[in-house]
Amino acid sequence: MAQDTTTGGGASPGVVPFPSTSGDDQPKSPVRFQEPLFEALPPRERPGFSRQNSRSSLTDEGKKRSKMSMWGLICLTISMAGAQIAWVMELGYGTPFLLSLGLPEQLTSLVWLAGPISGLIAQPLIGAISDSSSSSWRRRYWVVASTIALIISTVALAFCVGIAKILVDIFTARNPTDPNTGKMIQNTAIGLAVFSFYVLDFALNALQASLRNLLLDVTPAEQLTIANAWHGRMTHAGNIIGFTLGFLDLGSWPALEFLGGDQFRKVCVVSIFVLVFTIWITVATQHEDARDEEFKFSSGSKLWDIINNIYRAVLTLPKPVRRVCYVQVFSFMGWFPFLFYSTTWVGEVMAHEINADPDVDTATRAGELAMLFYSIMAVVAGTLLPYLAQRDQRLLAGEKDEDEDAETTRIRAMVRSWKVDAARKGEPLKLPTMPFMLRNIWTAALLLYTAVMLSTFFIETVLQATIAITLLGISWAVACWVPFAIIMEYLKEMDEQSEKNRDQDVTAAARTSGGPRDPESGQQARPIHQRVMSTPARLHQQGYVTDRTPLIRRHSLIEAGTVTDMAIDYDSSQPAAGGTVLGIHNLAIVFPQFIVSLVASAIFKAVDSVATTPEDPTGGGGYVYYGKNGVAWVLRFGGICTLVAALLTRRVPPTKTEKLMRRRRAEMNFTESP
Structure with missing residues (x-):
């Protein structure tokens, strides 16, 4: 938990000066904001917590199991x-x-x-x-x-x-x-x-x-x-x-x-x-x-x-x-x-x-x-x-997490590069089977x-x-x-x-219980992790077209089903x-x-x-x-x-x-x- 550094001491817990969230060497600010709710939660209930990662005390780079x-x-x-x-x-x-x-x-x-x-x-x-x-x-x-x-x-x-x-x-x-x-x-x-x-x-x-x-x-x-x-x-x-x-x-x-x-x-x-x-x-x-x-x-x-x-x-x-x-x-x-x-x-x-x-x-x-x-x-x-x-x-996912639009862009760029290589060699293009x-x-x-x-x-x-x-x-x-x-x-x-469900639950709780406030407007601002996760995909799926709608064709994706359509429902x-x-x-x-x-x-x-035999038709053998x-x-x-x-x-x-x-x-x- 971050410590209070305002003059006079005695600040309520969970309140820190802007722009720092910890430490005593930061400049003072008259504007305070409440620490995000998820920071006060146990580690396993915070957004981004992974059960598999929690099994190890290694660093983030070592948490993911290497290929056997x-x-x-x-x-x-x-x-x-x-x-x-x-x-x-x-x-x-x-x-x-x-x-x-x-x-x-x-x-x-x-x-x-x-x-x-x-x-x-x-x-x-x-x-x-x-x-x-x-x-x-x-x-x-x-x-x-x-x-x-x-x-x-x-x-x-x-x-x-x-x-x-x-x-x-x-x-x-x-x-x-x-x-x-x-x-x-x-x-x-x-x-x-x-x-x-x-x-x-x-x-x-x-x-x-x-x-x-x-x-x-x-x-x-x-x-x-x-x-x-x-x-x-x-x-x-x-x-x-x-x-x-x-x-x-x-x-x-x-x-x-x-x-x-x-x-x-x-x-x-x-x-x-x-x-x-x-x-x-x-x-x-x-x-x-x-x-x-x-x-x-x-x-x-x-x-x-x-x-x-x-x-x-x-x-x-x-x-x-x-x-x-x-x-x-x-x-x-x-x-x-x-x-x-x-x-x-x-x-x-x-x-x-x-x-x-x-x-x-x-x-x-x-x-x-x-x-x-x-x-x-x-x-x-x-x-x-x-x-x-x-x-x-x-045909498997890339090493980095990416949304559907980014993955589609990457796949199309990859296929185009394959086309160029195949044309240079004078061979037909061979796609993965x-x-x-x-x-x-x-x-x-x-x-x-x-x-x-x-x-x-x-x-x-x-x-x-x-x-x-x-x-x-x-x-x-x-x-x-x-x-x-x-x-x-x-x-x-x-x-x-x-x-994902646990992250969404905690995110919703942070939003309704008071998240960080914008230092300029004093109004409650969305946590950074919410802004990163924000996407117009749902509006696009419902048929709404805005200036943020991706300009990527969905013909093949509609035929094969989108990620949302294909996801198996685990509630x-x-x-x-x-x-x-x-x-x-x-x-x-x-x-x-x-x-x-x-x-x-x-x-x-x-x-x-x-069970009968020719020698014993009564089946008593x-x-x-x-x-x-x-x-x-x-x-x-x-x-x-x-x-x-x-x-x-x-x-x-x-x-x-x-x-x-x-x-x-x-x-x-x-x-x-x-």
């Missing part, structure tokens, strides 16, 4: 590969391991409810809690904590039988030769395994949510698309490594002989080492900036405030984000049947091809081989497809998935089934990339819009709680699991209630694959759901950046035309 290198993106996203290996370990070995412990088959479905339950709870809760923190470790803290929980649960699974024996010995005084002791050890091992799977699922969901939130926080806005593409690539790489570990005979590795046990134990231990190594790289190389307490809750009822914050966020979710969530609901109603039953479907196709029930291990290996090819295809597609959406720097829009790529991937699922009517051999599954790697690469890239771009736009003046929104988005992903479980059960009951076709119908149901999702993607609006790029490209076309 490819190595930086790899270090940021490599931890997702480690997390995915843990998920593949659970998916590929979980059910056989539980059955080997003696858990009834009909109860295994209850264990796998851990996935959707943990997704519904862990991801939005972790996102909201980390949003409420102002620490420079608000995301990495949960990354480390989730990793520790994941390690403990995985070790408990790998050694659950040995741990069960120790627990029985400690808490009971039974004779080891007593037959009931073996039953007690078995029940304890089953209980420990089920509990460990639930802990593992909660930890895995918390880890994935924290890694997504970290990516959102540390990645510059213009690199979110490529960062999410790297996230998807690492996910696919984790799939490949995980399925490869399943094929390798780890028991023959001398370095792992001391572990004893079966293949599952060794896969668990190897996955732990890979997980720790990848998480260490990310945590050690990424640095978050401390920020102000924008989302800090009252300490008295923090948990309730967090839950209430999630509830309010669901109700007030911006329309573009809500539409992405609608797409995800139907999209994953199609994906979950494939993820759960693809290997089983390969076994049923094999049974149809050989006209007999195949060996279970042989059928399982055939299904795992198809999934390995699927993972490889996902990596290839995840590497190549982002180039379709790569944005030409010439518009990349594929993210929602268009998403639509195409969902339509491909639908086509493959409906092709199950005609697939009769394992080779055909393997090719179909491999093609779905393209759709999965898009599913792991595009929705998250769109959501994160929306979040950045929400953040920027909230800053809130509060910054976007990125972790909370990503958690809500995850709800749309995991919720379909409950629906798919019910629908799949109904389809299995209707289609596979009686207990065949695993032969004569069954329920999985194929579940996959077809998923294909119909993804068709609905593809139609809904057309209702997802392009991001602001995409719209502005389209407008700039239209302006370039207009300037190029004679």
